[in-house]
Amino acid sequence: MFRALASSASPPPQEPRGTAAAARRPAPRAVLLAVLTALSVQLLWQAGRPPARARAQDLPPAPSPATLQLAAMGDPVALSKATMLYVQGFDEQAGVSIAWRDLDYVKLRDWLQRVLDLDPRSQYPLLAASEVYGAVTDPARARLMLDFVYQRFSEDPNRRWPWLAHAALVAKHRLHDLPLARRYAEAIRLHATAASVPAWARQMEIFILEDMNEGDAARALIGGLLHSGQITDPNQLAFLAARLEQLNATHKP
Numbered sequence: 001m002f003r004a005l006a007s008s009a010s011p012p013p014q015e016p017r018g019t020a021a022a023a024r025r026p027a028p029r030a031v032l033l034a035v036l037t038a039l040s041v042q043l044l045w046q047a048g049r050p051p052a053r054a055r056a057q058d059l060p061p062a063p064s065p066a067t068l069q070l071a072a073m074g075d076p077v078a079l080s081k082a083t084m085l086y087v088q089g090f091d092e093q094a095g096v097s098i099a100w101r102d103l104d105y106v107k108l109r110d111w112l113q114r115v116l117d118l119d120p121r122s123q124y125p126l127l128a129a130s131e132v133y134g135a136v137t138d139p140a141r142a143r144l145m146l147d148f149v150y151q152r153f154s155e156d157p158n159r160r161w162p163w164l165a166h167a168a169l170v171a172k173h174r175l176h177d178l179p180l181a182r183r184y185a186e187a188i189r190l191h192a193t194a195a196s197v198p199a200w201a202r203q204m205e206i207f208i209l210e211d212m213n214e215g216d217a218a219r220a221l222i223g224g225l226l227h228s229g230q231i232t233d234p235n236q237l238a239f240l241a242a243r244l245e246q247l248n249a250t251h252k253p
Contacts, residue, residue, distance in 0.1 A: 065114065105144045109129075129146075146180075222244045
């Protein structure tokens with residue numbers, strides 16, 4: 001019975017002889033050459049493409065003061081610092097570096113305004129405006145930064161005078177604008193009256209007047225300082241007296 005079953009069972013199907021051989025047969029040379037050619041063309045095309053260039057984003061408009069006050073959540077000083085870091089880092093974006101002269105300085109000034117409004121005791125926005133962004137080679141942009149320092153100086157002159165003094169030096173030596181430098185120096189003399197303000201800062205105007213060939217104005221200014229009673233330090237009084245004597249000797253009729 002078992003033999004009958006065994007004999008009646010059909011034998012397992014046999015794989016055609018050519019199938020296994022065909023599976024082991026190498027691809028035709030023409031196909032390999034076509035694949036290699038296509039791969040070479042792809043590699044050459046990729047190598048010939050210009051490298052991807054990161055695109056700089058424009059500095060967005062500064063938020064309104066009301067928006068920032070709301071976002072401060074009762075801590076405007078912390079938001080002021082975070083905002084300043086955002087502004088300061090905007091010229092270094094992922095994959096691209098932006099030159100200061102390419103920034104929108106009107107928007108930049110507005111951002112610095114907001115930072116200072118959030119924390120009026122912060123010196124950082126004025127420092128950045130006078131010594132960093134004001135150092136740009138574009139005179140129009142530099143003047144915008146210097147004017148920002150000048151406009152905000154009067155709010156706290158005894159603390160903000162260093163940045164206006166630096167603005168006066170920039171106006172004199174980089175912009176070669178002596179009248180502008182004198183305006184800044186005059187503001188320091190008139191409004192930065194605390195004892196902590198050094199004598200050289202309050203006397204900048206004298207030297208700028210000399211550079212402007214305004215000898216009479218410089219002598220009048222020194223004489224006014226000597227007789228105003230504002231200066232009590234003997235060394236400062238002696239320096240001014242000696243300077244007045246030199247100017248008188250230089251401008252003898």
